[in-house]
Amino acid sequence: xxxxxxxxxxxxxxxxxxSRMLAxxxxxxxxxDALLQGQYRHLRGRIAALLDITIPAGDAETAA
Amino acid sequence: xxxxxxxxxxxxxxxxVDSARLARLATLSRAELEELQLRKLRRQLARLNKTSxxxxxxxxxxxxxPDKLKxxxxxxxxxxxxxxxxxxxxxxxxxxxxxxxxxxxxxVALVNxxxxxxxxxxxxxxxxxxxxxxxxxxxxLPWFLAGLRPGDIAINCVPSGGLTTGGxxxxxxxxxxxxxxxxxxxxxxTDAKIDLMQRIGAVHFIYASxxxxxxxxxxxxxxxxxxxxxxxxxxTLFIAAEGYPLEWAERIETxxxxxxxxxxxxxxxxxxxxxxxxxxxxxxxxxxxxxxLFEWETLFEVVHPETLQPVASGETGEMxxxxxxxxxxxxxxxxxxxxxxxxxxxxANSGRAWNAIECGTxxxxxxxxxxxxxxxxxxxxxxxxxxxxEVAEYAGRVYTSGDGKTEIEVRVxxxxxxxxxxxxxxxxxxxxxxxxxxxxxxxxMSLNVCSxxxxxxxxxxxxxxxxxxxxxxxx
Numbered sequence: 001x002x003x004x005x006x007x008x009x010x011x012x013x014x015x016x017x018x019s020r021m022l023a024x025x026x027x028x029x030x031x032x033d034a035l036l037q038g039q040y041r042h043l044r045g046r047i048a049a050l051l052d053i054t055i056p057a058g059d060a061e062t063a064a
Numbered sequence: 065x066x067x068x069x070x071x072x073x074x075x076x077x078x079x080x081v082d083s084a085r086l087a088r089l090a091t092l093s094r095a096e097l098e099e100l101q102l103r104k105l106r107r108q109l110a111r112l113n114k115t116s117x118x119x120x121x122x123x124x125x126x127x128x129x130p131d132k133l134k135x136x137x138x139x140x141x142x143x144x145x146x147x148x149x150x151x152x153x154x155x156x157x158x159x160x161x162x163x164x165x166x167x168x169x170x171x172v173a174l175v176n177x178x179x180x181x182x183x184x185x186x187x188x189x190x191x192x193x194x195x196x197x198x199x200x201x202x203x204x205l206p207w208f209l210a211g212l213r214p215g216d217i218a219i220n221c222v223p224s225g226g227l228t229t230g231g232x233x234x235x236x237x238x239x240x241x242x243x244x245x246x247x248x249x250x251x252x253x254t255d256a257k258i259d260l261m262q263r264i265g266a267v268h269f270i271y272a273s274x275x276x277x278x279x280x281x282x283x284x285x286x287x288x289x290x291x292x293x294x295x296x297x298x299x300t301l302f303i304a305a306e307g308y309p310l311e312w313a314e315r316i317e318t319x320x321x322x323x324x325x326x327x328x329x330x331x332x333x334x335x336x337x338x339x340x341x342x343x344x345x346x347x348x349x350x351x352x353x354x355x356x357l358f359e360w361e362t363l364f365e366v367v368h369p370e371t372l373q374p375v376a377s378g379e380t381g382e383m384x385x386x387x388x389x390x391x392x393x394x395x396x397x398x399x400x401x402x403x404x405x406x407x408x409x410x411x412a413n414s415g416r417a418w419n420a421i422e423c424g425t426x427x428x429x430x431x432x433x434x435x436x437x438x439x440x441x442x443x444x445x446x447x448x449x450x451x452x453x454e455v456a457e458y459a460g461r462v463y464t465s466g467d468g469k470t471e472i473e474v475r476v477x478x479x480x481x482x483x484x485x486x487x488x489x490x491x492x493x494x495x496x497x498x499x500x501x502x503x504x505x506x507x508x509m510s511l512n513v514c515s516x517x518x519x520x521x522x523x524x525x526x527x528x529x530x531x532x533x534x535x536x537x538x539x
Contacts, residue, residue, distance in 0.1 A: 007084040045173070045193020052194075052389045053201055055104070057089060057360060058096040 005064075011054060012064035018051045070314070070346075072322050079209045079342060086209070089360055094409060094417040098136060100360050104388040105139060106130050111166065111391065118154055118164035119396060122146070140365060140397075145372070145384065147399040152185045161190045166391050174199075177227040178331050189229075189331060189393040196236060198389055199229060202335025203237025205358060209341040210325040211300045212269045214242030219261060221272035221280065223250025229331040230305075234271060237335070243269065249276075254283045254521070266297045274306040275526040281319060282456055286480065292321030300325055304336070306526060307424050307443040309451040310352065313345050326423050328355050330402065332385045332395045337362045338421060343414075345423045354412055354420035361389055364419065365397075366406035369429055377408035382429060383421075403427040403441070433462060433531060436470055440505045442529045448504040449474070452497055454482035457519045460509070463532040470533065472509040474501070477516040 025044035031037055056062045080087045092100070109130035112119035123130065126142035133139060154162035161169065172190035179186070191199060204212075212218060220234045224247040238245035246264065248257045249272075257280070261267055272280060284291050292298070301320055304327045317324050323344040329336035338355040347353045357364050363386035366375050375381035383402040387394040405422035412420040427443040434440075442460075449458050458476045465471045476497065478490075485493070490513070498511050 007088055010084060011088065041171075042173070042193050045195075046197045048194045049197035049201065049389075052198065054085065055100070057100045058092045061088065 008056075008058070008061040008064040011061050012056060015051065015054050015056060018047055018054060022047045022051060070317055070323075072317075077211055077213065077342075079211075082213070083208070090416045092360075092417055097359060097417050101363055101388065102133070102136055104360075105136070105363065105386070106133050108386075108388055108394065109133065109396075112394065112396070115166045116164050118162060119166070122396070136363070143397050145397045145399055146395070148184060148187060148401070151187045151398075155188055160188055161393060162188070165190050165393055167192045172392060174232060175227060176229045176232070176331055179228060187331070189334075191334070191390075192392040195334065195390050195392045196232075197240070199233045199334045200236025200240045202329070202333065202337070202358075202361065203233045204241045205361075206325075206327045206336045206339030206341075207237060207269065207271070207300075207302060208241060209339060210269075210302055211342060212238075212241055212243055216243045216268040216299075217264060217266055218243040218245045218269040218271065219257075219267055220245055220247045221249045221257065221270065221276050225250075229329075229334065233329075233335045254279060255287075258284060258287065258289070262294065267295045268297055269300045269302065270298065271302045271304075273526075274303045274308050277301065277303055277316065278312070278450075279521055281316060282479075285319075291319050296321070298322050302327065304329055307426055307446060309447040310346070310424065311451040311453070313424065315453055317344075326355060328402075328404070328421060328426060330385070330400060332387075332398050332400055333362055334387060334390050337364065337385065340423060352425065353423045354407055354414070355423055356412065356414060356416065356418045356420045359418055362387055366404060366421070375406050377406060377411045380405045380425075401429050403429050431529075433529065435462060435472060435505075435507050438506045440507055444504050445474070445501055445509075446526075446528070448501040449476065449497060451500060452493070454478050454485075454493055455497070456516050457521075459519050459528050459530075461530040461532055472507065474509045474511045475514045475519065476511060477514055477519050483515075 022044065025040065025047050028040040029037060029044055031040065056064070080090050109123060109128065113123055113130055122144050125144050128139070128142055151162060151164065154164055161172070167190065169190070171192050173193045174191040174196050176189040176191060177186045218238050220238065222230050222234055224235055225231045235245065235247060246260065248260060252260065281291060284294065298320060299322055301316065301322060302325045313324050325340045326345050327336040327339040338357045340353055341356055343353055345353045365384040366381040367373060367384055368375055369382045380403055383400045383404050385398050385400055386396050404426050407420040407422060409417045409419045412418070425443065427441045432439050432441050445460065449455055456477045456479045458474055460472065460474045462470065462472050482493070494511050494513065498509065502508050
């Protein structure tokens with residue numbers, strides 16, 4: 001099994017990347033193009049779900 | 065027959081090696097797991113306090129401030145339960161989704177409804193884009209744990225589309241894992257499915273209801289095909305929705321040459337809430353295995369249906385569900401009516417701090433039949449009847465005879481091989497089946513033999529029992 005600290009750091013990194021992506025997706029959702037807006041909202045939903053799925057768990061990850 | 069776990073050549077890859085995330089979740093202490101649950105619960109309740117008047121009222125009724133919630137025990141002690149009748153009333157008052165919808169109506173991207181088989185009405189769930197992914201994840205997660213990997217060929221035998229969670233979650237789950245999926249449920253006959261699977265050849269994963277796997281296996285054998293020779297690459301058979309006897313599970317594993325895995329899921333869980341992971345349906349020492357609860361995604365309580373107190377490890381109770389990650393139409397302390405045998409994480413002895421429920425014995429409290437003073441579950445009769453490999457299918461009915469007595473008739477169709485037995489052998493077999501039913505239910509039932517084509521073929525969940533007594537006789 002991989003080192004717990006390395007795994008925690010990787011999860012925390014993924015979570016930070018996804019947080020930045022969510023902010024960008026929120027900005028995209030403000031576009032005025034109705035055809036694209038629905039698709040941007042679909043993408044935003046996926047990113048938000050992945051943020052939930054990768055939420056830091058346990059002391060090592062919340063500290064990282 | 066003493067059914068036990070078997071070893072297979074195609075053993076499942078270790079999900080805790082292939083996913084660091086899952087490895088981390090597996091090594092959480094119970095305290096860390098409960099801290100995570102409480103953190104997510106506070107976030108969920110705070111959000112619903114703003115977005116749902118139904119849940120805002122329930123928070124007020126319990127005197128709960130989400131930001132100040134100190135413990136899961138406090139939540140369980142104070143937050144009121146909901147049940148189907150509450151949700152239906154809410155939907156009637158605030159159509160179509162009820163005031164429990166936690167997102168704007170325009171943000172509902174997918175609608176799921178329960179099956180309506182109770183006859184009481186259908187709950188309606190509005191899923192946001194976020195929830196659609198989560199629903200997929202709640203299918204991908206147990207299947208990944210069971211050995212499904214990107215690039216695998218997967219056969220989904222559960223009907224797709226429509227208004228049920230089961231119609232959409234599998235497709236989403238297989239897509240986000242990266243499997244190559246054939247959604248054959250509801251569109252092809254069983255024979256056509258077999259033809260397609262043979263054309264494909266390298267099938268790695270099959271998902272079906274318990275009953276449909278039985279139907280598929282029967283059909284393969286009728287065609288003279290041994291499943292494990294026809295599909296030698298198969299690594300996982302994954303079933304859900306119905307119980308089964310261990311003798312049946314052992315026969316299935318022997319015929320298919322791979323491990324049987326099981327999941328517990330529902331519309332209220334937005335997919336699967338528990339599964340056997342990679343362990344299979346048998347316990348390490350034989351007997352029934354465990355479905356491990358995905359408690360970092362969903363809070364589960366298993367309570368006595370009358371006292372509403374938590375049952376002890378080893379006891380059967382009603383599943384009460386709280387979504388931690390669903391935003392559209394989440395359930396918070398919802399009484400599902402599902403009956404499950406609870407096994408604490410300490411007794412599960414899996415090396416993980418995840419509570420569990422027993423495989424193969426999930427039932428419904430509202431399916432229960434009251435017969436001559438006995439509480440009888442159709443799943444118990446299924447277990448008795450299908451412990452005999454000679455049985456292909458059966459159906460039952462409870463009715464009131466002309467002289468006012470409760471009578472129970474079970475019609476059994478034998479396999480082709482058993483149908484050819486001589487009269488004395490069949491008579492003996494019928495009597496053994498009757499006795500086994502009596503041992504498991506405390507009720508003597510009359511048994512009649514019929515041909516297979518007199519009984520229905522079930523594509524998803526089997527509804528084998530009819531209660532034809534007057535309403536006043538029912539529980």
